Amino acid sequence: MKRLFLNAGLLLMLCQGIALADGGPDARDRKTARKVRVLRELPGYLAPKDSVRTAEKAEDNFKPSIHVGAIVHMFASAEQSGFGGNVADKASDWNKGFSLYRARVLVGGQLSRKGSFFMETDLPSPIGIQLGDSTKNVKVAPILLDCQYEYAFSNAFQLIAGMQLVSSNRNGLQGAAGLMANDFTYFQYPYNLFANSPLQGNFGRDLGVNARGFLLKDKLEYRLGLFTGRNLDGQAPLRIVGRVAYNFLDPEKDYYYAGTKLGAGNTIAWGAGFDTQGSYYNVGTDLFIDKKAGEAGSVTLNAAFQYMTGGTNVNSKYTFARQIPKQTVQFLELGYYFKKSRIQPWVRYENQNISATKEQVGSELIDNFDKAKSSSVYGGGVNYFFNGSATNLRLSYVARKHNVADAGGAYSSKTYGQVWLQVQFFLF
Incomplete structure (x- = not known):
């Protein structure tokens, strides 16, 4: 009783x-x-x-639901020969043209009260003039970019399986529609971009399963995933990627992070993560601030530091020693959104500093190798938001500095520029 x-x-x-x-x-x-x-x-x-x-x-009474959307980035650009990394005889030469850079179809839906899916297509290369190339593409077949299923067992534990964006860094987990600068960081996916990249990625995506959850009143987020990574014979070790982030103010629960919140944010988030497979590992930390600053509008700051190396064991079957040299990457974006005029000026700095070991370089001179591979990117721009992330216009100038060897083998720094005027429309 x-x-x-x-x-x-x-x-x-x-x-x-x-x-x-x-x-x-x-x-x-x-x-x-x-x-x-x-x-x-x-x-x-x-x-x-x-x-x-x-x-x-x-x-x-539950009924499945589905959402369909699109994101498109179109731009006019002018880029100096040599910006993409190839040595240019005439830095004064500019490639000019119009491009359809991103044209994605998004499909997502709720399959059950706890299960959902997301799919996304994209262009494997721009239609029109490609950056760093003088050729013109007129017909490009779309590819499957994302294809994932998520099941939420609880707020503290969710599983996401399939092809998905993989990164231990906040900028690498941002959605393309919510970027502040004209594009992702230049060095974010240097080894995970294409099938012939060291990690055999697909525009930063990989196949696997990812666990995610929220603790401490949703202030603490964790992610831990197992992915295919580089696999040549079916016997490769799995790629393991993990991340934790703590939000000191408002929680962030979206799967893809925002690069700027246009006055709607109250965020101070610190994160740290790792990415490893075989002899390769990448560890780093990042800081994101987006909050009101004065009566005029809000400030956005996004900063990160990464250390990565392919290791020194050249005899291992799955070694990355000759593919990923030891290096550090620094990244900073800073912008201010004026809510009345809906204008957001921003500046950006990135630096990739290569410091390879003798095992990674082989017979080459280490000093020359480091100079030839290191570079930095810096610049800025201004965004005008017709309707937030739904429709906006972005104008930017970005410069890339390389170390280039002359005929005598002596290195000197050269800088190449890129002007980019981009229109975005997004609906989902």
Whole structure:
């Protein structure tokens, strides 16, 4: 009898909590179903028939939903020969043209109350003039970029399986529609971009399974994934990628991070992560701040530091020693959004400093190798937002500095520029 009264009291308190909870009828139905399932497991519980019927009805009334959208980046550009990394005899030569840079179709939906999916296509190369190339593409077949299924066991544990964006760094996990600068960081995917890259990526994507969850009142987020990485014979070690992020102010729960929040943010987030496979590893940390700064608008700061190496064991079957030299990468973006005029000026700096070991270089001179491979990118621009991330216009100038050897083998730094005027429209 005592156990029966205890269970009845628990049921009364849970029902009161459900009645007071905010979140709409669907949220209340889900909570009702979950609470009743928990109560059913209590010893000696006699469930009221009405409560059970309500929970079962909530489950039965669920209907799958689907969303379709698109993101398009089109731009006019002028780029000096040599910007892409190839030595240019005439730095004064500029490649000019128009390009359709991104043209993605997005499809997502809720398959069950806890299960959802997301798919995305993209162009494998720009239509029009390609950056760093003088040729013109007129017809490009789309490819499958993302294809993932997510099941949310709880707020603290979710699993995402399939082809997905992989990075231990915040900028590498941002959505293309929410960038502040004209594009992702130049050195974010140097080894994970194409099938012939050391990690055999697909525009920063990889196949695998990723766990994610939120703790400490949603302030702490973790991600830990196992991915295919480089695999030549089916016996490769798995690629392991992990990340933790702590939000000191408002939580961030979107799977793809925002690069700027246009006055709607109240965010100070610090993160750290790692990426490893075989002899390769990459560790780093990042800081993101987006919050109101004065009456005029809000400030956005995004900074990161990474250390990576392919290791020194050249005899290992899955060694990256000759593919990924030891290096550090620094990154900084800073912008200010004027809410009245909807204008956002920004500046950007990136640096890739190569410091290879003798095992990684082989017969080459280490000093010359480091100079030839190191470079930096810096510049800035201004964005105008017609309607937030839905439609906007971006104008930018970015310069890339290389060390270039002359005929006598002496190195000197040369800088090449790029002007970019881009229009974006996005709907999902």
